[in-house]
Amino acid sequence: MSKLGIAIIGAGMIGTVHRRAALLAGAEVRGVAASSPQRASEVARSWNVPRAYRSIEEVVTDPQVQVVHVCTPNHLHRPMAEAALQAGKHVICEKPLATRLEDAQALAALAATTGRVATVPFVYRYHPVIREARARIAQGELGPLHLIHGSYLQDWLLDPARNNWRVDPVLGGASRVFADIGSHWCDLVEWTTGERFAEVSAAFNTVISERDAISGQSFSAPAAPAPMQAVASEDVAAAMFRTDAGTLASLTVSQVSAGRHNRLWFEIDGAKASVAFNQEEAERLWIGLPDQRQAFFVRGPGAGSAEQRRLSVLPAGHAQGYDHCFEAFVADTYRAIEGERPHGLPSFEDGLRSARIVDHVITSARTRAWTPIV
Ligand code: SOE
Numbered sequence: 001m002s003k004l005g006i007a008i009i010g011a012g013m014i015g016t017v018h019r020r021a022a023l024l025a026g027a028e029v030r031g032v033a034a035s036s037p038q039r040a041s042e043v044a045r046s047w048n049v050p051r052a053y054r055s056i057e058e059v060v061t062d063p064q065v066q067v068v069h070v071c072t073p074n075h076l077h078r079p080m081a082e083a084a085l086q087a088g089k090h091v092i093c094e095k096p097l098a099t100r101l102e103d104a105q106a107l108a109a110l111a112a113t114t115g116r117v118a119t120v121p122f123v124y125r126y127h128p129v130i131r132e133a134r135a136r137i138a139q140g141e142l143g144p145l146h147l148i149h150g151s152y153l154q155d156w157l158l159d160p161a162r163n164n165w166r167v168d169p170v171l172g173g174a175s176r177v178f179a180d181i182g183s184h185w186c187d188l189v190e191w192t193t194g195e196r197f198a199e200v201s202a203a204f205n206t207v208i209s210e211r212d213a214i215s216g217q218s219f220s221a222p223a224a225p226a227p228m229q230a231v232a233s234e235d236v237a238a239a240m241f242r243t244d245a246g247t248l249a250s251l252t253v254s255q256v257s258a259g260r261h262n263r264l265w266f267e268i269d270g271a272k273a274s275v276a277f278n279q280e281e282a283e284r285l286w287i288g289l290p291d292q293r294q295a296f297f298v299r300g301p302g303a304g305s306a307e308q309r310r311l312s313v314l315p316a317g318h319a320q321g322y323d324h325c326f327e328a329f330v331a332d333t334y335r336a337i338e339g340e341r342p343h344g345l346p347s348f349e350d351g352l353r354s355a356r357i358v359d360h361v362i363t364s365a366r367t368r369a370w371t372p373i374v
Contacts, residue, residue, distance in 0.1 A: 010071030021330035060087035097351030099173030104355035120351035126325035129285040135305035142270025148249035150266030176233030195243035204234035
């Protein structure tokens with residue numbers, strides 16, 4: 001069988017993650033588009049790929065390309081994904097699917113019309129122990145849920161000298177920390193529990209009111225001092241949810257919490273047992289039991305649910321992490337293109353669901369009111 005040809009639009013941190021995952025899944029990277037034709041040429045040279053695209057038209061008219069990976073800043077997700085779908089390509093579009101709910105609705109509708117495979121990398125679903133937690137909850141091992149709580153904390157924007165396109169609402173969207181990382185937590189918790197958030201009460205805070213000008217660097221401070229810019233997106237957020245089953249949930253999100261680099265954490269407490277997951281220690285799932293008992297389920301191919309074993313590509317004790325999640329997600333997207341139906345593959349419908357939650361979180365934060373998620 002011939003190799004799947006792919007194009008990557010956007011050559012920042014996440015573009016390189018997509019590239020590696022695509023190569024490992026057996027695809028051929030036909031070309032790359034970047035923030036300028038010159039940058040595209042530089043990246044094409046260093047990736048050793050045949051084409052440096054100068055425009056989205058060049059990407060979507062390349063007959064060698066079957067899948068377009070959209071890895072640009074958020075405001076470009078809709079036009080890029082739309083052009084690719086209209087040209088008959090399959091699409092992997094970075095989250096958030098779009099910066100406005102209407103745009104996410106349009107993309108999900110278009111994907112459904114074209115029938116192409118269209119996925120969004122909510123990749124934390126691909127931690128094997130997440131699959132284990134989901135299977136245990138589905139089998140009733142936790143009993144009815146009593147409470148969900150957690151946080152997603154980072155610190156890469158703690159320093160006011162750091163800035164990034166995500167901070168600018170025009171490029172990143174009206175919400176920053178919630179849309180960027182709160183969205184992952186919500187997707188993960190809804191998917192793991194099978195319950196859906198039905199209403200929300202949220203609050204945002206911008207704790208660093210001015211930052212150095214955007215440097216173009218993703219996760220590093222600018223080399224030279226630049227004039228300060230006012231910040232118009234939130235650094236921290238808190239949200240309370242009630243699910244459709246009546247379970248109360250609370251979430252704290254931050255990009256300014258010193259020492260927390262990418263700590264997505266949640267605990268789900270049921271009538272019979274609890275489970276807790278920490279993305280920074282994703283080799284094990286904590287299980288809390290009555291009568292002073294606790295346990296850990298350790299990731300590995302030798303035990304646990306079928307999905308946990310499928311995604312455990314290394315033996316227990318040989319740590320898997322973020323990259324493996326991404327690789328499994330991209331491989332599953334390509335399997336879907338071949339006609340398979342991989343379990344838990346996050347689609348544009350899931351991207352739309354996320355955009356809907358973010359939209360209502362923003363409304364709740366603005367109005368200071370409990371808001372139904374409809
Ligand atoms: C930056 O906050 C970021 O790279 C997010 O954009 C990703 O979605 C998350 O997985 C890790 O952090």
